[in-house]
Amino acid sequence: MDILLAHAYYLYDDPHEQQVMKPYAPLGILYLSSYLKRAGFSVGVFDSTFASIDAFAELVQRERPSVVGLYVNLMTKFNALKMIPLAKAAGARVILGGPEPPYYAQEYLQRGADIVVRGEGETALAELLPHLARHGMSGLGEIAGIAYLDGDGRLVETPPRPLMPDLSANPHPDRDTVDIEHYMQVWKTHHGQSSVSVIHARGCPYTCTWCSHSVYGNTHRRRTPEDAADELLWIKERYNPDLIWYADDVFAINPRWLYAYADVLKARGVRIPFECISRADRLNEQVVTTLAEMGCFRLWNGSESGSQRVLDAMQRKVQVDDVREKTHLLKQHGIQAGMFIMLGYDGEEVKDITATVEHLKRCDPDVFLTTVAYPIKGTPYYAKVEADIFADRAFDARSDRDLQVAGRYTRRFYSFATRWMVSEVALNRARLHGGASPLRRVKLIANIAIGRVGMRLAQGQRQKRTAAMTPNVAIME
Numbered sequence: 001m002d003i004l005l006a007h008a009y010y011l012y013d014d015p016h017e018q019q020v021m022k023p024y025a026p027l028g029i030l031y032l033s034s035y036l037k038r039a040g041f042s043v044g045v046f047d048s049t050f051a052s053i054d055a056f057a058e059l060v061q062r063e064r065p066s067v068v069g070l071y072v073n074l075m076t077k078f079n080a081l082k083m084i085p086l087a088k089a090a091g092a093r094v095i096l097g098g099p100e101p102p103y104y105a106q107e108y109l110q111r112g113a114d115i116v117v118r119g120e121g122e123t124a125l126a127e128l129l130p131h132l133a134r135h136g137m138s139g140l141g142e143i144a145g146i147a148y149l150d151g152d153g154r155l156v157e158t159p160p161r162p163l164m165p166d167l168s169a170n171p172h173p174d175r176d177t178v179d180i181e182h183y184m185q186v187w188k189t190h191h192g193q194s195s196v197s198v199i200h201a202r203g204c205p206y207t208c209t210w211c212s213h214s215v216y217g218n219t220h221r222r223r224t225p226e227d228a229a230d231e232l233l234w235i236k237e238r239y240n241p242d243l244i245w246y247a248d249d250v251f252a253i254n255p256r257w258l259y260a261y262a263d264v265l266k267a268r269g270v271r272i273p274f275e276c277i278s279r280a281d282r283l284n285e286q287v288v289t290t291l292a293e294m295g296c297f298r299l300w301n302g303s304e305s306g307s308q309r310v311l312d313a314m315q316r317k318v319q320v321d322d323v324r325e326k327t328h329l330l331k332q333h334g335i336q337a338g339m340f341i342m343l344g345y346d347g348e349e350v351k352d353i354t355a356t357v358e359h360l361k362r363c364d365p366d367v368f369l370t371t372v373a374y375p376i377k378g379t380p381y382y383a384k385v386e387a388d389i390f391a392d393r394a395f396d397a398r399s400d401r402d403l404q405v406a407g408r409y410t411r412r413f414y415s416f417a418t419r420w421m422v423s424e425v426a427l428n429r430a431r432l433h434g435g436a437s438p439l440r441r442v443k444l445i446a447n448i449a450i451g452r453v454g455m456r457l458a459q460g461q462r463q464k465r466t467a468a469m470t471p472n473v474a475i476m477e
Contacts, residue, residue: 002066004092008080025175084108118145119145193242196239202216203217207317210373246277252278265294298336299336304316306358364428416451416453420447423444
């Protein structure tokens with residue numbers, strides 16, 4: 001085996017994910033697998049989703065792969081740190097990829113990884129594997145898009161690798177290497193419908209300051225409508241799922257592509273209900289009509305805030321009024337409107353949170369999800385607040401989600417703010433649409449009061465460093 005590809009998402013080790021139970025196959029490493037196989041390499045895939053770290057340890061000891069490639073993001077970081085020494089103990093070199101390692105290359109390399117791939121992995125691995133087989137770790141400086149430690153333990157980062165210009169020249173993801181039916185059955189058991197994910201594009205050209213572009217850069221590259229439709233037809237004939245999840249960052253970014261894709265799907269007789277993510281400014285009457293005709297049942301929009309001041313600070317390049325208008329447009333066409341809301345961005349005040357609550361009440365989305373902003377290393381947001389970032393745990397014990405920003409409202413404050421927001425919007429929805437029992441309404445009113453009182457009590461408190469809290473820049477073992 002030339003390489004064993006793996007990720008580090010273990011569903012049954014994550015209580016939160018077990019509540020959600022909406023797993024999807026790891027398309028990133030499946031794309032790597034199909035690309036490398038076509039190039040003549042012997043490739044294995046360890047799908048961790050329904051497995052255990054013990055199973056990974058047993059596999060690498062039994063198969064003894066010469067190289068293990070691990071996909072890592074901030075959610076899977078802790079498992080990846082456990083898997084690195086297991087792979088090394090089996091005699092493998094370890095190559096890391098994904099959005100997390102590039103900006104923490106030195107930390108990961110010091111913990112046993114041999115190489116970090118910065119950017120897309122296909123062509124990098126196709127060059128690395130024969131090099132490692134012939135020369136080992138010598139001469140790595142000639143390979144673009146990687147990071148490693150030299151003989152003196154110093155970090156070396158080679159020049160960036162060009163991004164792949166023609167995504168349709170790549171083979172489709174190697175789904176035969178994982179148990180797609182298992183994923184579908186989990187969905188069916190917990191949600192009554194099965195679902196399969198696809199990706200038709202890479203990258204996002206927008207400038208949202210908190211969003212990481214560490215793998216695909218600020219680009220947008222899209223497969224041809226014909227190639228994308230061929231994959232969907234194959235999925236329909238092979239698996240016949242009830243739903244499709246388009247995992248593109250901005251699915252409806254290019255209307256001409258969307259119209260062409262819709263026409264090709266129709267010509268192939270493929271119509272599978274789907275959900276996707278897009279932006280309000282990429283929607284209009286014709287786009288939404290096309291989405292509805294294609295089978296879109298839910299569209300997620302990164303609304304983030306109801307305060308235009310905060311949106312402008314984020315460089316979202318969207319208008320609050322436009323988000324409301326497009327949310328209503330989606331619902332008029334029978335498409336559920338989903339929203340992502342972010343609290344706690346730099347400079348946000350109570351008046352901005354109040355504006356977001358009113359925004360949600362006026363939009364009346366079918367569903368919305370909230371998060372509290374955190375600085376991801378490598379983003380403009382991180383760079384802006386870097387001097388104020390601190391952590392109360394070392395690298396091995398925290399992710400970027402755990403980073404705190406001095407001067408911001410406390411986590412306790414945002415816990416109350418979220419409680420108020422969710423309950424206020426739910427009560428408004430009950431008033432508009434009914435369906436909530438008297439007891440449910442009383443509980444919502446109580447939660448609104450608790451949230452608002454809690455916010456007032458916590459409003460005077462701001463995140464402060466203590467003697468036990470270390471500036472993030474110092475946690476560089």
